[in-house]
Amino acid sequence: MREWFGRQVRSGYERLLRREIEGVPTHVAVIQDGNRRYARQNGADAPDGHRAGAETTEQVLEWCQDLGVEELTLYAFSTENFDRPDEELEPLFDLLEGKLREFADADRVHENGVCIRALGDVERLPERVQDAVAYAEERTEGYDRFVLNVALAYGGRAELLSAARSVLSDVDAGALSPGEIDVETVEERLYERPVRDVDLIIRTGGDERTSNFLPWYANGNEAAVFFCAPYWPEFRQVDFLRAIRTYEHRQESWRTARARRALALLRATGSAELDEARNVLERFRDALPSSEREQLDPEEFDADERAAD
Known part of the structure; x- marks a missing residue:
């Protein structure tokens, strides 16, 4: 009875939040934190937490499309994650490979025109994951109704450092003068494809930091940030709607x-x-x-x- 009542209250609150929302961000970026802690809390291993988190990821993709968000970036694997033990990394690489291929073949992805792209130093990942990335990008490269960026082997400072070195190299070679350096000069060296400015960052798991995530496109755009306590596998639609409301309030204040x-x-x-x-x-x-x-x-x-x- 208590569980049923809780669902009813949550459903009513979700409807209220939906009525209050008048505008939505164009680009939402998510730091999916808490998978391992969720697993430990439930007496399971880290790979079980990552698999549970993957289910939440699919739901968030649907929520974004329902509300009219046009771009979603997921912080799936950072450069710091390479320091984790092999017994945790190998199942995680298996999960990434499987989900990329599953998404690339999913009917809902093709029906909704979802373009899947990877951001980061993908060449550092195992070959099987690189192949899955290439497969997903090739299968969806013709779509433009919704963009799903998956940040893999990604580090924001490393990305900026690489761009700075590229600019300096061109200046030293005489191909670029200091006076010609502008925003576009840097952006074209960050990613192979354009990325919209981030309007809203969501971080689950209780930590209140953005962890070197998309510094150029988020901090430069003064993105709204929503921190929440639930671990990523526990993230609910009501939490997502609260995040959207935070973005709206941030826009009004700005x-x-x-x-x-x-x-x-x-x-x-x-x-x-x-x-x-x-x-x-x-x-x-x-x-x-x-x-x-x-x-x-x-x-x-x-x-x-x-x-x-």
Whole structure:
């Protein structure tokens, strides 16, 4: 009876959260932490925890597609994971190989146009996993309705270091001048294919850190971050919806802060030349509380007034 009642309450809460959500992030990145601790908690071995976590991964993919998220990145295997004992690594490599091939052949993947891609130093992985990566990418390379990135043998600092070395090499060779280095110069050296800026990072398992995950695309975009206590195999849809709500609140706060900064700059200088600040205020003035909007001088943000001046 208690279990049934708990399910009913959770289902009702999920419906409430869905009604509260008005917008969703384009790109969600997940640090799937807690598989081994979940296994120990249940008297099982680490491979059992990884298998349980793989089931959660499939559910999250469905939740993303249901809500309209366009890109999902999963931190499946970090460069630090190579330090784990062989008796844990070999079953994990078997699981990665099997799931990549299973996803590549799944009807739902092809029906929903899911493009599977690997991020990281894949060549460090066993050949059987590399073959599975190639198989999944080739089977889904023509799709563009949803992108599933699987971070394998991935380390954010190593990725940035490699890009920096590549840029320096081109500068030394005379193929690139320092003045030509811009955002695109770095991004084209990070990954073979474009990756959207990360809007939301989710980490399960209780730790509150992002662990060197997608620093260029997450930190640079000031992504919202949602930390939660459940181990990855215990992650539920209600947790996912809470994460989406965190993203929405972060966006609202960001819009309000931008509008306030632009307004403060205009009032502090009184200059008619600060078009950038005026444009920001025009874009985000609706994010200001109504009491602050009512106090605005129309000339502070009205484009027609600026043109007349």
